[in-house]
Structures are given as structure tokens and as C-alpha cells.
Amino acid sequence: MKTKWFKNIAFTAIALTVAFSSVPTASAASKLSGKIVVNGSSALLPLTLQAANEFKKLNPKVRIAASAAGSVTGPQAVRKGIADIGACDWDASTDVPGFKKFDGQVANKVAVIPFAAVTNSNVKVGDLTTKQLQDIFSGKVKNWKEVGGADADIVVVNRAFGSGTRVNFQMKALNGTDFMTKGDNYKEVKSSGDMKTAIETTPNAIGYIDLVYVTSKMSALKINGVAATEQNVINGSYKVWSYGYYMTKGEPTGAVKAFIEYVQSKTFQNGSLKKLKFIPISAMKK
Amino acid sequence: MPSTSQAYNGAELGKSLKSGSRRALDRKTRLSIYNKSFKMICIACACFVCLILFSILFLMGRTGVLTFETVSPATFFFSTEWVPENDQYGALVFIFGTLALTFLTMLISVPLSVIIAVFLSEMTPGWLKTALRPVMDLLVGIPSVVYGFLGMTVLIPLLRSVTGTSMGDGLLAAAIVLTIMVLPTISRITDDAIVAVPKKYRDASYALGSTRFQTIVKVVIPAARSGIMYAVILGMARAIGETMAVVMVIGNTPQLADELFKPTAVLTSNIVMQIANVPFDSAWNYALYMMGFLLLIISLVMIVLVRLFQRKGVKV
Numbered sequence: 001m002k003t004k005w006f007k008n009i010a011f012t013a014i015a016l017t018v019a020f021s022s023v024p025t026a027s028a029a030s031k032l033s034g035k036i037v038v039n040g041s042s043a044l045l046p047l048t049l050q051a052a053n054e055f056k057k058l059n060p061k062v063r064i065a066a067s068a069a070g071s072v073t074g075p076q077a078v079r080k081g082i083a084d085i086g087a088c089d090w091d092a093s094t095d096v097p098g099f100k101k102f103d104g105q106v107a108n109k110v111a112v113i114p115f116a117a118v119t120n121s122n123v124k125v126g127d128l129t130t131k132q133l134q135d136i137f138s139g140k141v142k143n144w145k146e147v148g149g150a151d152a153d154i155v156v157v158n159r160a161f162g163s164g165t166r167v168n169f170q171m172k173a174l175n176g177t178d179f180m181t182k183g184d185n186y187k188e189v190k191s192s193g194d195m196k197t198a199i200e201t202t203p204n205a206i207g208y209i210d211l212v213y214v215t216s217k218m219s220a221l222k223i224n225g226v227a228a229t230e231q232n233v234i235n236g237s238y239k240v241w242s243y244g245y246y247m248t249k250g251e252p253t254g255a256v257k258a259f260i261e262y263v264q265s266k267t268f269q270n271g272s273l274k275k276l277k278f279i280p281i282s283a284m285k286k
Numbered sequence: 287m288p289s290t291s292q293a294y295n296g297a298e299l300g301k302s303l304k305s306g307s308r309r310a311l312d313r314k315t316r317l318s319i320y321n322k323s324f325k326m327i328c329i330a331c332a333c334f335v336c337l338i339l340f341s342i343l344f345l346m347g348r349t350g351v352l353t354f355e356t357v358s359p360a361t362f363f364f365s366t367e368w369v370p371e372n373d374q375y376g377a378l379v380f381i382f383g384t385l386a387l388t389f390l391t392m393l394i395s396v397p398l399s400v401i402i403a404v405f406l407s408e409m410t411p412g413w414l415k416t417a418l419r420p421v422m423d424l425l426v427g428i429p430s431v432v433y434g435f436l437g438m439t440v441l442i443p444l445l446r447s448v449t450g451t452s453m454g455d456g457l458l459a460a461a462i463v464l465t466i467m468v469l470p471t472i473s474r475i476t477d478d479a480i481v482a483v484p485k486k487y488r489d490a491s492y493a494l495g496s497t498r499f500q501t502i503v504k505v506v507i508p509a510a511r512s513g514i515m516y517a518v519i520l521g522m523a524r525a526i527g528e529t530m531a532v533v534m535v536i537g538n539t540p541q542l543a544d545e546l547f548k549p550t551a552v553l554t555s556n557i558v559m560q561i562a563n564v565p566f567d568s569a570w571n572y573a574l575y576m577m578g579f580l581l582l583i584i585s586l587v588m589i590v591l592v593r594l595f596q597r598k599g600v601k602v
Contacts, residue, residue, distance in 0.1 A: 070562040080566065098371050099565075153452045160538070161371060162563020181369060185452050187537040187549040190559055194438075194534065201443055204452060 033061035034255040040074020040087035041164050042191070043210055044244045047111055048087060050272045051263045058262070062255045071164030075102040075247045084256050086247035089113060089164025093247070096167050097176055107245040108252065110263045112279035114211040114241040115169055116220040116228035122203045125149040127222040133173055136206060139180030144204060155185045157198045157207035165192065168242040169208045173223060212277040234283045243281065343582060350576030356569040362576065368540035370560070370570040377577055379540050383457070383552040384526060384581075386543055387536075390461040391525045395468050396518055402469070403476035404502055419477070425470040434531035437463040442535060451547045455537035458546040463531050468521040475520060479513020480506055516595045523588040527581065529554040553577045 038048050045068040052064040074086025079102055090096050091107045117133060119125070125148055128136070135141040136154055145151045158179055159166040170176060180186055189195050192213050199207045200217040211228055214220050220228045223240060232238035252260050262268060269280035311319075353362060357375045365376025406418060441462060446454040483506050491501040507514070537549020538559050551559075557574050564571045 072563050072565065076566055155452055160559045160563065162560065182539050182541040184548055186539050187453065187455055188539060188559065190533060190538075197438055201439055202453065203446075 031061075032059045032255050032258055035063045035065070036085065036256055036259055037077075037083040038064065038066040038085040038087060038246075039077040039083040040068060040085075040247075041071040041089050041244065042068040043071075043089055043113060043164060044068070044087040044111065046276050047244070047263075047273060047278060050276060051259070051268060054268065054272065055259055055262050059255070059258065062259070064259070070162055071167070072099060072162050075105055078102070078105060078247050078249050081249075084248065085252075085260070088245045088247050089242055090167050090171075091243070091245055097170050097178075098161060098167065102247065105247045105249060106251055107247055108260050108264070109243045109281050110246050110260070111244040111269075111273060112233065112241055112281055112284060113168075113244050114228065114230065114233045114238070114279065115165060115172070115208055116211045116214055116240070117169075117173060117206065117208045117223060118199050118214060118218045118220050119207075120199055120201075120203050120205045121217055121219055123149060123206070123219065125221070126219065127225055129224050130173065130175060133223065134175070134177045137174055137179050138177055139183055139186070142185070152204045153185050155202050155205040156180065156183070156187075157195060157202070157205050158186070158188050159195060159208075160188050160190060164242075165208065165210060169240065172240045172242065173208065230279055233279060241279075244278070343579075346575055346579040346582055349572055350579040351572075353569060353572040353576045355572075357573065362573065366540075366542050368556075370564075370573070373569065375569060375573040377553075377573065377580075379542050380551055380553045380556050380577060381580065383536075383543055383550050384554070384584075387457055387460055387464070387532070387552055388522055388525050390457055391464040391468065392518065392522060394461060395465040395472060395521060395525075398465070399469050399472035399517070399521070400476055400507070400514065402473040403480055404507070406473065406477045407480040408498075408502055408506065419474070422470045422474050426474075430467060430528055430531040431534075433463055433467050434534035437531060437535040445547075449547065453537065453549060454547065455535055455549045456545070456547045457536070457543050457550060459535040460532050460552075463535055464525045464528060467528065467531060468524050471524060472517045472521040475517035476510070476514050479510040479517065482513065483509045512595050516592055519588055519592050519595065523585055523592075526584055526588070527554065529558050533558055553581050557581075 036052075038052075045066065048066045048068075052066055056062065056064060068087070071087075071089045072092075074083070074088040075092035076086070077083035078086040086092070086105075088107075090099075092099070092102045093105050093107045095101045117128070123144065125144060128147060132141065132147050136147070137156060137158070139156070141147060142154055143151065144154055166179075170179065187198070189198050189207075192209055195207050195209050196213050196215065196218075199205050199209070200215065206221075211220070211230070211233075214228075222228070223238070226232055226238045228238055228240070233241045246260055246263070248256060248260070251257075263273075264281065266282070269282060273280060353375065356373070362375055362377050363381070364378055365374070366378045367374040367376040368379055406415060406422075410418065437459060442454040442459055445459055446452070487505050487509055488501055491505045496504070532552060533555040536551060536555050538551050538555055539549040540551050540556070541548065543550035557577055560570075561574055564574060
């Protein structure tokens, strides 16, 4: 009795699997096939997953595996041959603070990621100059009253070394000056999510985060008088943003090339990518 | 066992089965093949587990030792300068942090847990016991990230407003979170140890005219000492290895924790913060492996200690 029942279930399951898997294969028009492995930036992961879903519908024979462990793992995985595409928040084919360039890799722009300097909502300072930001994040300025705020210690929240957000903030907002590494009111957090919680719950805290993560419980600072908005990024007045890159070993070919081209295509850039709150690369002037 | 197998291995039984089932092998041979192969599978599994354990130890140790090609052991163990960007790998901050955090956690949690255990085993009426014990067991199963998140969003703002510090992150916050995590473990095992103390000890103590307090403090707890030590070591092992909860409340700043409210870092938190972002084949990577190897060694020592106390505990 029991075995018969089990056999029936098993047979139905197999039949269903065969039926469902054969349908898209039969209707496939594309000849592309192969496996694409994407590793790297966690900021770009939602974009990669969405693109992979859509791309798989068009090219059913291509399998895409995407994972994320941090920006620098992207180009590293590409160098080691573990991944075909290394998602990275900076152009890893050039030198950046803390990281040497990855020789022989090509950076393919796929999105625009804006960043914002943020404070806890109790901070009354709404506008800082580049110099003031440099002084705060290097530990020279320790009290909000030195930059026009209330008399309270500044709590600096930083991302850990190797974070793409940190590299970009350092290059674009601090013009490459170093962060402090220790202090009574200094801490480091592991991810954008931890940064969000830390800024929201710590009075007098300052940090930085992807613009899309900014919530109503924190305030995004104007930098040199320019507000952090998508519009200001597009018109070129707000400088703290970066391209998101897909790093490949040499020029991409075959399925990898098709996938990157799909991500760069107008359909994806103006559709799903915008919905995920990234800015299309075509919106930028240069 | 031999006597039962003898009875079933009788020639008559074997024959009857053989003629009935028309198999090539008789029951006796089949049984012995089954038994032998099952034994082999068990041995193979045991060997496999040992192999995995030793490979992990070997791999961590071998990769960790590569650190000393670029960093001298003296610098690694006795320097407090951890600036991997500038090739400075002093792990003393983290080793000290781990030891200090564990010590502080034990300082808070052991007296609390023992009192809870005494309350559970000696003073509570039966119906409350049956209600409380499963609750304590449930507490053990809560994922550590939940404790960490609560620490980050509830405990730290509370500490900040009570003490007036501007951050609240640091050893004390981490120790409180860890205390809540290890309390159920320590108190439940202590509870079992106290329950295992024979009733005659208590009777004798009461017969001599002791109060309940004297009986508990001077007789029951000393008699359950080895079980309590076992509980404490298990709790310590958990506190040392805990990562997710600690990383959210300790501040993750590589500086020596000379105050309770100074953001600092421990071995586990530093590894989890940095391992995803280090370049392969770098001294930085090796240094993190070395720190992991240190943790492994510490927990192995703990396990050995637990074993020793367990053997002693049989007496109780």
C-alpha cells in the first residue's frame, strides 16, 4: 500500500518536472548556452538577480549563478577563475585607496550608484563642506559645535575596510584622505543594513550609505551646499556617486557578453534598474 | 549479547529459514554479513568525522602559520597595532578582547545562573518547575543574531541613556548580551547537577539543624561542584565562539579595551568583519586564519576540560 502511494507521487513529480522543464526549452529561439557565475558587490546583487531572471527567460539555455560577499571579492574571483563576472562598486582596473589595480580586467559600466553622507535625525547640521567632512572622518573635529551644530561629541560610524561604499565615499567625498581608525566615539559596521540601524539609533552619529537606503529616520547631508538627490547626480552638481561595474577577464565573450549587453540595454536600464532605484548609465553626461 | 545470538544461531532455525526462502545464503551468513558491513559503515563514518576535524585543524594551522613569513610572532601576539592597510598585524587587541569579554561575561553570568538553578531545583513548586524548564530550553534555541539585534536596538540606547556615554558600544554591552545568551545553558546544566545531589546529603544537613540557606550554600552547591564547573565551561565555550551577537554591539574598532564603554573588537568579530574583503594570498588573510586557529585551539582546550570534569562528575 505504502509503496504504491509513494510510487504514484514520485511518478507524478517526475512527470511534472519533465513537462515544465521541456516547455521553455521547446519555445527557445536563442542559441546561447553556457553558465555565468557572478560574484562580488552586495550593493549590485539585487540588480544582478533581477537581470538574471529576465535574461534567463530570453535565453533558457544560459544558467546564471549570482552571489555576493563584498566588492573586492568580485575582481578577485575573476582573477582566480571562480567567477566570470565580478561585480564591483569601483573600477577595479585602476588603483584606488587601499587596493591595487587588477591587471587584464575590463570594467563594464552597468549602473550609477549615488552615496550620501547621513546623520542621526537629532543632528541640526545640514550642510558640510568637503574640508569639514575630511576633518570629521579623520578625527580632527570631534564636536558638532565646531561645524555649527550643538555642543555634543560626534560619533563616527564607518564601514569596514574593503567595502565598496567606503572606497567610493573616500574617493569622492573625502578626496582620498584617510579615515581615523580608532577613538572613543568611532565604530565600524559590517553592512549597509548595520550602518542604517547604527545611524538611526545613535544620537550625534555621522556615517554614509547608498542613497537608496536613506530613510526618514536619518538626514542626508548637503555636501558643499548641494543636496544628495538623483536629480543633482544626473545634472552633475552632486559628486558623490560611482558607476557599478561588471569586471571581466579581458573583453567579455559569448553568453557573458550577451548578459552584460542585456544589463546595459535601454529596456533593462529604463525598466527594472530604475525600479530598483539605481540610475541608468545613459543618464550621465560623461 | 552472545547468549541471545547463540540461541538464534541454532542449526534448526537456520535450516528452516533456508528452505523457506530459497536464498543462496542461509540466515546465519546473511546476518553476519549485515552485522559486519554495518560495523564497517559505522567505523568509516567515525573515521570520516575525525578526518574532517583534523583536516580543518591542519588547514587552519598551516594557512595561519604562513603569517609568520611576513610578521614576527612577537609582533602578532604582543603588538596592539592592527592596521592591515599598512601591513601592521598586531592581534593582541583581539586576543585581549576575547579573554576580557569572556571573563566579564562569566563574572556576570555564573552567579546569576547558579542562583537561577538553585531557585529552579530547590525552591520552586513542581508545577512551576515543569513550566520553567522548557522555557529555559527554548531560550537556548534562539538564533544569536536575534540577541545581537536586540542588543543593538534596545540595550545600547538604554546603556547610553543610563551612563551618559555617547556610544554605549563596548565590552559591557557585549558581555550583557552574551550573559543573556549563556544564562539558559549554564543554569539548566547546573540545575541538573543540583537535582543529582542525593537526598541523603540534604537530610543529614537538616538533621544537624542547618537552615535551608546553609544547606544549599554549604552542602548542595559544593556537592554539585563538578557539574557546575562543566556548565561554566560549556557556557565559556559558547561565549568565546559567539560572533554575530558580539559583532553588532562591540563597536569593531581595533583598540585596546581599557574601559567598559570603549568600542573594541574580539577575535571572532574581527574575522567576520574582514574575511570577506581581504585579498587572497596576503599576509592579512593568513593573519585572520591564524586568529581562527587560535580560537579553534581555545575551544579544543575547553572541550578537553569538559571531558575531564565529566569523568569526575560521575561520582555525584
